[in-house]
Amino acid sequence: MSETLLQAAGVTASDADLLSQTVSAVREAGSALRERFGEVVSYETREELMSALAGNDDAALEILRPALTRLRPDARFVEDELAGGALPSGEWWVVDPAEGNVNHLHALPEWAVTATLVRDNQPVLTVVHVPLTGETYTAVAGGGAHLDGRPLRVSPTTDLGLGLVATSQARPDENDEVVRRIGSSITAMLFDALVVRTSVPATLHLVNVAAGRLDAFWQFAGARADLLPGALLVTEAGGQISDAQGRPWTPQSESFLAAAPGVHAQAVTTLSR
Template identity: 45%
Template sequence: MTNLLPVVTAVAREAGARLLAIYSPDARPSGRDDMFAAAHRNEDAASQGLRAALSSVRPEARWISDDDETRPLPDDGEWWVVDAVEGNVNHVHGLPEWCVSITLLRAFDPVLTVVHQPVGDHTWTAERGGGAFLDGRPLHASAKTSLDAAITVTGQAEAAQTGTYHRLGDSITAMLAEALMVKATVPSTFPMLLVASGQNDVFWQFAPVIPGVAAGALLITEAGGVVTRVDGSPWRPGDPDILATAPALHKPAVAVLA
C-alpha cells in the first residue's frame, strides 16, 4: 500500500491544480443557474483523466457511484471513493474550503486516503495502521476530556433530505446545552480534518454521503480519534449516521446525541 500513496497523492494534486486554475476568490454567482453551471465546469475539469489514472494502478477496484453513496455495499474487494471537487459550493463562491478527496476502501473499510486542498497547498494522507499526516506532519486527536470545553460541528443535511431536518435541529439544540461551541457547515470533510488535527473535538452527521466522510473517518482513527455511529455502535461507510470524536469525548457525545 505504501507504494500506492505517492501515486494517489500525485493524482489528487493534478486534479487540484486544474481546479485552482479556474478558481477566483472574487467569484460571486448571481443565482442558482450560474452556480450550478460553474459547479459542473469544476467537476469536468477535476475529473479529466482522474479515473483512468487510478484505474491504471488498481484495475480491479470498483467505483462508488452516486446511487451507492448512502447505502452499504458488498464487503468484498476494493472500492474507490472519490470526490473530485469536495466543497464545490465553496469554490464557486470564492471560498477556500474545497479539495480533492480520494479514498480506497478494502472489504468496505477505508484503508488509504489523500485529501488535497489547493488553496494553501495542503495535503492530508493516511494509511490503515500508518498514522495520519498533514503535509508530512503527524496528526493527533484532541486531548480534551469535557464537552464544556469542546468545539463540536455537524454537517448540514443534503438537499431533499427533509427527513433529517428535525433530527439535525434537535441534535444541535441538545449539543448547545453541553458543548462550548456548536457549528453546522458544508462540506463534511473539513470539520473532520480538524477532528484529526485536534482543532475540532466532535463531529456528527445524519444521512452522510460516503465521499463526504470516508476520508475523514480514516484520518481521525489514524490520529487516535474514535469513529462510530451516533449511538456508539460500529460505523461503516453507507451507515445512516456518523460520530467522530476525541477519545475522551466519545461517551459524553453519545449520551447527548443518541
C-alpha cells in the same frame, strides 16, 4: 510519511507506493480546480447550478479517473459522490473531485479534493488535498494519519463543555426527519459544548478532528465520499468513530460521530436525547 516508516508500521510496500502516487494525482486535480477558483459563479436556476457544479467535477475527474485507473486497473469507481451504503466486494475508488463544490462556486475557501481506496468495504488509504492552503492529509490503515508527512493526533480534551464541535449538512433537500434531527442536535450541543460550528463540507471538519483542532464532529445521513476519508484519518489519529448513539458506524448507518476519546461518550449522550 516516508515509505520506510510506513513499512515499519506494518503497511505493505505496494500500499505505501500507492499512497504516494495517489497524492500526486489528487494534488494535480486540486491544481486544476484552483485555476478555476476566484469569482463568484452566478446562477439563476437549479439547472445552471448543477451545470456549474458538474463543470468543476469534470475538470478534476479528467485527471483523477485515468491516473487512479492506472494505479489499480481492477478497482471500480463510485460514480455518485452523494451515494451511501455498502459497496460490492473488491476494490473501489471513492472520490470526491470537488468536496465543498458549492463553496468553490461562491468563492469560499473551504473545499478540497479527496480519493479513498476501499477494499471489501474497508478504507485502505485516503488522500485529502486542500489546494488553497497546499495542505495534504493522508492516512493508511495501520500506518497512522499525517499532514504533509507530520503525524496527526486527536485532541486530549476530556470535557465536552470545553470542546469545540462541528456538524454539517450532508446534502441539499434532506427529508423532514433529517432536518429536524440536525436542528435538535445543534440545540443540544449548544447547551453542552463550548462552541458549535455548522458549515460544509464534512471532510474539512473531519481533518480538523484528526489534527486535534476540533473535539468532535457529527452528521445525520451522509455519503461515503463525505465520511470515509475523515473516518480513516480520525481513526488513524487515535479518535473514535461511531454512529450518534455510540454503535459501530458503517456506510449504511443513519448518523455519524467522530470524536476525541475523552469526549466521545459525552457527545453520544448529548446526541442521544
